[in-house]
Amino acid sequence: MKAMINNIDNIIKHINESNDFIVTSHISPDGDNVGSTLAMYYCLKKLNKNVYYVLDDNTPLNLKFLVKGVEILRSNELKINDYSLISLDCGDKSRICVSDEIINNSNKLICIDHHASNNYYGDLNYIDSEASSTCELVYNLLVRFYQVSNLNLIDEKVATALYTGLVTDTGNFSYSSTHPSSFEMAKELLILGAKRDTIIQNVFQSNPFNFYKLLGDALNTLDIVESKIASIMLTKEMLKKYSISFNDVDAITSYTRDIQGVEVGILLKEKKENEVKVSLRSKNYVDVSEIAKTFNGGGHVRAAGCTIYDSIENAKKLVLQEVLKTI
Ligand code: 5GP
Ligand code: MN
Structure with missing residues (x-):
């Protein structure tokens, strides 16, 4: 049994020291799933890492605006052997939406998640069931990254991805999982360029x-x-x-x-x-x-x-x- 400990600094260290990554999430994608995975994908790209976004499921129509121009691969399209796998917003190892082969062949499994049922299945974990969303955890990680490396990775695209997960997982800031920290994060993301109107119109006001x-x-x-x-x-x-x-x-x-x-x-x-x-x-x-x-x-x-x-x-x-x- 692995220790149930959070390793936020070790995750940052591992990101700094490695080059090849796959980011993924759970089956049946929702806003937090797509937002957190995409934000991590963009940040790793900004750090000049070799990164693949893999998910064996379809992006919901109301979230397509977010992944426009982003190549989301299926497991069978992937051709690398040496990589770390980052699982975001997935409370259960069996729900990770890539092939078992990709999970089992990863050098390191990193899990970032806010489900209470998460049993710390990663080699490195950052789990907080009190957090409003996995996007809030990715945001905290990026703030920590800024503190230790003085590099701000949150640009307009990252802010927009993170704001989407925050809004969808909190029911537009209405659920009890919405904490003061969620509003603080929202404020910072808006300052950093999150496209709130685009998010709200696409996510909530574009039903066919x-x-x-x-x-x-x-x-x-x-x-x-x-x-x-x-x-x-x-x-x-x-x-x-x-x-x-x-x-x-x-x-x-x-x-x-x-x-x-x-x-x-x-x-x-x-x-x-x-x-x-x-x-x-x-x-x-x-x-x-x-x-x-x-x-x-x-x-x-x-x-x-x-x-x-x-x-x-x-x-x-x-x-x-x-x-x-x-x-
Ligand atoms: P939804 O009802 O929107 O699919 O899911 C609600 C929440 O429950 C989400 O956080 C989702 O990840 C989680 N969830 C949904 N289905 C399952 C499942 O079959 N297993 C687990 N472990 N979590 C689930
Ligand atoms: Mn979530």
């Missing part, structure tokens, strides 16, 4: 028309149990009908949680037959990461997820059973 048609159908499946648990089901047929991708429906999750009196919101998304991705959200007191863990998932106290290998109807029943124990 068909998204709303799908939302209409999705809301027809809305079900409330004991006035405290709300769920929505999205079948693969519904996604197909409106040509909306699996990774582009995250915004629907909050409709379940945001109902008056509801404590736990559940979105069930059918990926394929007998494979259902479950998103769990809570408002006040239920620790949804514990519920997710019962299905081998994980996440945060107020936002967690898991995959259930069963029909969507059975998945709903199974999750409801667990949620009811917590209400």
Whole structure:
């Protein structure tokens, strides 16, 4: 068992002393995933390192503006042998979204993350479950980097990437994970050139028309149990009908949680037959990461997820059973 210690200075030292890096994150990319990985990618490039951004999943439509012009490789396109792997925003080693070969062949696995369930799976770790986002941890690392080397790596692009993860993981500064440090970071990033309007318009105000048609159908499946648990089901047929991708429906999750009196919101998304991705959200007191863990998932106290290998109807029943124990 590895010691659960943070090695922020050793991570900086390792970055300074090495040349070849792969940066990656978890499956089903979100704003913090893309923001933190991209910020790290740009910074390593600025330091003249040889760096590859690898992720075996599709960038959601509302985050494409951020990675425009950036080459994101699939595992099978990569052709280097000697590298350090930096895993960002990924609480669980099995969720790192590159091939096992890339994980196992890395010289050093560096993990930067804010999931409480993270078991310090890296050789070097910087984990803080109190942090609003992994972007906040990357920001802290870059501030520390500046303190020790007098080099400011945060330019407009890095600031924009970091601001995106901060905004998405805090629900636009509304969740309880938003601390005074998050606002301080936001202030500094805005001073350093973060494109706030571009971020807000792309992330929150660019849903395709068909998204709303799908939302209409999705809301027809809305079900409330004991006035405290709300769920929505999205079948693969519904996604197909409106040509909306699996990774582009995250915004629907909050409709379940945001109902008056509801404590736990559940979105069930059918990926394929007998494979259902479950998103769990809570408002006040239920620790949804514990519920997710019962299905081998994980996440945060107020936002967690898991995959259930069963029909969507059975998945709903199974999750409801667990949620009811917590209400
Ligand atoms: P979402 O519901 O938006 O997919 O995920 C909410 C949070 O839970 C995110 O921090 C995400 O990384 C985490 N999460 C989602 N699904 C899983 C899972 O299957 N396993 C683990 N360990 N974490 C998950
Ligand atoms: Mn995150």
